[in-house]
Amino acid sequence: MEIKEEVKKIIETLSPTERKVLPYIEEKNIKKIQEKTGLSDVAVLRALEFLSNKKILRLSQKKKKIINLDINGLLYIKKGLPERRLLNLVAEKKSVRLEDAKNLSKLSDNEFKAALGALKKKALINLVNGKILLQASQEEISKKSLEEQFLEALPLELEKLKPEQKLAFQNLKNRKKIIIIEEKKEINAELTDLGKQILSQDFTKIIDEKMIERLTPEIIKSGGWKGKKFRRYDITSPLPKISGGKRHFVNQAIDYARKIWIEMGFQEMTGSLIQSSFWNFDALFTPQDHPAREMQDTFFIDKKSELKNKEIIQKVKEAHEKGIGGSKGWRYKWKEEEARKTLLRTHTTCLSGQTLAKLRNLKEKKGKYFAIGKCFRNETLDWSHSFEFNQTEGIVIDKNANFKHLLGYLKEFFKKMGFEKIRFTPAYFPYTEPSVEINWWHPEKKVWLELGGAGIFRPELTIPLLGEHIPVLAWGPGFDRILMDYYNIQDIRELYKNDIKQLRKIKFWIK
Amino acid sequence: MANIKFSRKEFEKHVKITEEIKEKIALFGTPLESLTTDEIELEIFPNRPDLLSLQGYLRSFLAFLGKKPGLKKYNVNKPDKNYVVKIEPSVKNIRPYTVCAIIKNLKFDDEKIKEIIDIQEKLHFTFGRNRKKVAIGIYPLEKIKLPITYKAEVPEKIKFIPLEMNQEMNGRQILSRHPTGREYAHLLEMAEKFPVFRDDKGEVLSMPPIINSQLTGKITSETKDVFIECSGSDLESLKKTLNILVTTLADMGGEIYAMKLNYGDKKIITPDLTPEKFKIKVENVNKLLGLDLKERDIKKLLARMGHSYNKGIVEVPAYRTDILHEVDLIEEIAIAYGFDKFEPEIPEVSTIGKEDDMEVKKRKIAEILIGLNLLEISSYHLVTKQDIKKTGLRIKIIEVLNSKTDFSVLRPSLLVNSLKVLSENTDAKYPQKLFEIGKVFVEKENIEENEKLCITLSGETDFTELKQILDYLMRMLSLEYKIEETDHPSFIEGRCGKIIVNNKEIGILGEISPSVIKNWNLKMPTVALEIDIENL
Incomplete structure (x- = not known):
């Protein structure tokens, strides 16, 4: 019979192990296949799986209940069942007092009771006046009980017990840890039509030891491959997954955002996570009784910060107390003690303030700066709250900057971050005026989502820090919302959960 | 930030909520939080307490829509002869100011009373800084005999039946037993004397900022005229709050009457609605x-x-x-x-972008380690006290105050976090080869922040592999290094070394001690290194 080309191709993909296993599929039992082929069980299983991938056979699983020896059962196999030990004792003494029997047999309370019960039930002994009397004949004594035969025969399949084995099983199953029922999976292989067709051929004519299995340096050198065929690989078969070294997905996204800022001509600002209240709040014209400055919102550390630049401190104080540059100010008594409180920064805007202070003594005060990093707030930890979050921040210091430019930068920045349809609505921050909120139209959820805040720094901020009022455009979108949307994460804790399985699996940030 | 809910029916008596109006609400700066058939919920930013009432909101929103533009004028009637509040100097150290007004001819029903209580609570919570800066009291005028005195008295002498109670209590008892008293006790309990409003008969009206009297301080549907006071520490904020309240009540149909406030020799008249x-x-x-x-x-x-x-x-x-x-x-x-009408534009100014040097260095190190098949992790800067203990570290910890979670310690070492990650991942395939780059905190004269690198290898791996990684990293960064034996509580004695670059110790490496492994419930042997990368 002519072999079809497809079948021939499949035959050519059979590896040596698959070829070894194939003739014994009818055995259906992995152990038997192992015996016949001399392969390990792992090798047999893998070969079966590959053959199944090639549709040569069908694999099916059956769960089986197997009865096996438990801890006491293992012990009794060696030392004998308690009833055997007691019977032997009684046989030797013919008659023995109950207490003596217990002591001499060295059985525990439980074992002793069970042994007595078992022997009485079979009428091998009798109890008279607290004494045990032997009833069994010599033949009955020497004969192995059903239970003993049963234990020796284990492991056995529950479904396939013979009637007398069933009886022994019933007697033993409720006794303490003699037997145990284990579930085992049994793998069954059955040839498909394709498999039968292949097996009916003498496939060794198509594929045999002369076919090249593995190309080795020796074969290359000797030219031994010439005129020979290579065993075909099943190049479509499924594989176990591998994973490689990778940056944490949050850091991938941060690097991406950093790239955008640099493309737009911004210089990076970095600084401490631990800041004084002065830089985090006061210098940003946030009044000292602002709710964000309370302990339930911000992490404070019990240590006073040193405030160095006396001139700036004086100007900030003035801005708060009575206003500066035409402002009314907040009109309260500003306290330096309050400003010296130390905290974990609540926003990266403190870095912007410090950057402005650095430009204070320069002749030309201009530039574009950005920051990206962790910020903190005293929060609980649940699916929507976290005490750490990422913020990114940009400022443009330019005496000609205006509100339209702010919107222009925002539009460009968010477009590069992948947010096409955005809108601007009014917002409020103590340190910017006008203030803007950026909303993004979520195309699937069909709602406007908040991406972050922006604005132009108030003169009460710029005059003390820069020494004069120059418009400073500023925006500071939260970063985690963007990340969670991209990675389709619903629970904010997943960002820093470091689940290794997930980290190995998670896709790259591609934008 | 405060969210407010208005009845949609009341709102739509003035403006029908269409798609266009929804857009206008956003562009007015009051994000629409939710909209049902009964209610409209808006977010009001903290700079606009005047929008917290339906009257205040509509007044401004209708102007914004162009329906009722311009400055709205309110008539303030001159005070009658006995419309006087005497402020005694005794309040100076506890709650120094009050400003007051009378509103007449209001029509109250249960709905209106609830609305007023709502506004009061919203103002307390936001602008009033939870009653610390401003507390508001509103009283039925028919139960009060003017003039009124505002003074401070020893709490045992302030005796009245507070709202929601049916027996007389004194000032101290209210702070310890009344639910509202307990909630705001912290605002008064340090004081020797508590502030109190009394009428001309000596009846207590209220003990601000805690609670009104059941007899003289409860508005009912019978009430037509009310006495309003705002007490607190900042006169300017009190005046503003009073102005918000009286204009809201005037919008409800009331007539505003001013009151004379006698601060000793200094006399002022409130409310003052002069723009x-x-x-x-x-x-x-x-x-x-x-x-x-x-x-x-x-x-x-x-x-x-x-x-x-x-x-x-x-x-x-x-x-x-x-x-x-x-x-x-x-x-x-x-x-x-x-x-929405502004045309966004980017000015043509050329600047040159620049990445921070440290960030460049961190990225390079990450790239080198990824090339060696290591997986980067990223963990919290805050850890728990337990975490420190489990790692075997015996150091002075730096804590944040009043953390709402167990995470209250600034991490002293990345090793703590890495071991925690390993302990939470014992079900993932081994070997697990991880690294993290991040800041740790050390208290010296000030608290210092250092950028560190931590590498952990767990599973079928050993000290040699770790040392090979260090060696490769150092060669790629063109650094000469030495290792000298040392002791560290997290590592096995004799399998732990300090890493030295340019005669300076930059870190430590070794095999994690079995006791630390047990503390963390790790299943596998683990090796780790941690180095300072700030000064490399």
Whole structure:
């Protein structure tokens, strides 16, 4: 019979192990296949799986209940069942007092009771006046009980017990840890039509030891491959997954955002996570009784910060107390003690303030700066709250900057971050005026989502820090919302959960 | 931030909520949080407490829509002869100021009473800083005999039946037993004397900022005229709060009457609804907004925000708390103009971008380690005290105050976090080869922050592999290093070394000690290194 080309191709993909296993599929039992082929069980299983991938056979699983020896059962196999030990004792003494029997047999309370019960039930002994009397004949004594035969025969399949084995099983199953029922999976292989067709051929004519299995340096050198065929690989078969070294997905996204800022001509600002209240709040014209400055919102550390630049401190104080540059100010008594409180920064805007202070003594005060990093707030930890979050921040210091430019930068920045349809609505921050909120139209959820805040720094901020009022455009979108949307994460804790399985699996940030 | 809910029916008596109006609500700066058939919920930013009532909101929103533009005038009637509040000097150290007013001819029903309590609570919570800065009391005038005295007394002498109670209590008892008393006890308990309002008969009206009297301080549907007081520490904020309240009640149909306040020799009359005046320059408006508005445009736009403009002077309503500077008015103009009408543009100024040097270094190190198949992790800067203990570290910890979670310690070492990650991942395939780059905190004279690198290898791996990684990293960074034996509580003795570069110790490496492995419930042997990368 002519072999079809497809079948021939499949035959050519059979590896040596698959070829070894194939003739014994009818055995259906992995152990038997192992015996016949001399392969390990792992090798047999893998070969079966590959053959199944090639549709040569069908694999099916059956769960089986197997009865096996438990801890006491293992012990009794060696030392004998308690009833055997007691019977032997009684046989030797013919008659023995109950207490003596217990002591001499060295059985525990439980074992002793069970042994007595078992022997009485079979009428091998009798109890008279607290004494045990032997009833069994010599033949009955020497004969192995059903239970003993049963234990020796284990492991056995529950479904396939013979009637007398069933009886022994019933007697033993409720006794303490003699037997145990284990579930085992049994793998069954059955040839498909394709498999039968292949097996009916003498496939060794198509594929045999002369076919090249593995190309080795020796074969290359000797030219031994010439005129020979290579065993075909099943190049479509499924594989176990591998994973490689990778940056944490949050850091991938941060690097991406950093790239955008640099493309737009911004210089990076970095600084401490631990800041004084002065830089985090006061210098940003946030009044000292602002709710964000309370302990339930911000992490404070019990240590006073040193405030160095006396001139700036004086100007900030003035801005708060009575206003500066035409402002009314907040009109309260500003306290330096309050400003010296130390905290974990609540926003990266403190870095912007410090950057402005650095430009204070320069002749030309201009530039574009950005920051990206962790910020903190005293929060609980649940699916929507976290005490750490990422913020990114940009400022443009330019005496000609205006509100339209702010919107222009925002539009460009968010477009590069992948947010096409955005809108601007009014917002409020103590340190910017006008203030803007950026909303993004979520195309699937069909709602406007908040991406972050922006604005132009108030003169009460710029005059003390820069020494004069120059418009400073500023925006500071939260970063985690963007990340969670991209990675389709619903629970904010997943960002820093470091689940290794997930980290190995998670896709790259591609934008 | 405060969210407020209005009845949709009441709201729509004035404005029908259409798609266009929804957009206008957002562009007015009051994000629409939710909308049902019964209710509309809006977010009000903390700078606009005057929008917390339906009356206040509609007043401003209708102007914004162009329906009722301009500065709204309110009539304040002169005080009658006995419309007097005497403020005694004894309150000076505890709650020094009060401002007061009387509103007449109101029509109360249960709905209105609830609305007023709502406004009061919202103002307490936001602008009033949870009653610390401002507390408000509203009383039925028919139960009170004017004039009124505001003074401080020893708490045992302040005896009255507080709201929601049926027996007389004294000041101290209220703080310890009344639910509202307990909630706000912290505002008074340090004081020797507590503030109290008493009427001419000596009846207690209230003990601010805690609670009113059941007899003299409870509005009912019978009430027509009310006495209002705001008490607190900042006179300016009190005046603003009173202005917000009286204009809201006037919008409900009430008539405002002023009161005379006698602060010893100093006498003031409140409420004062005289608009505040600010200067504004057309040139400054156009420069900041990038627009080309004429004076008449500005006049029109300011009217849309409830202000009036005349010859460079803006009159701002007396209930606005947020106008400090010309820039605040320029923002008002921008809002009236419409944030959606601005054409975004980027000026043509060329600047050169630059990445921080440390960030470059960190990225390079990460790249090298990824090439060796290591997986980067990223963990919290805060850890728990338990975490420190489990790692075997015996150090002085730096704690944050009042953390809401167990995470209260600034991490002293990345090793703590890495071991925690390993302990939470014992079900993932081994070997697990991880690294993290991040800041740790050390207390010296000040608290110092250092950038560190931590590598952990767990599973079928060993000290040699770790050392090979270190060696490769150092070679790639062109650094010469030495390892010297040392001791560290987290590592096995004799399998732990310090890493030295340029005669300076930069870190440590070794095999984690079995006791630390057990503390963390790790299943596998683990090796780790941690180095300072700040000074490499």
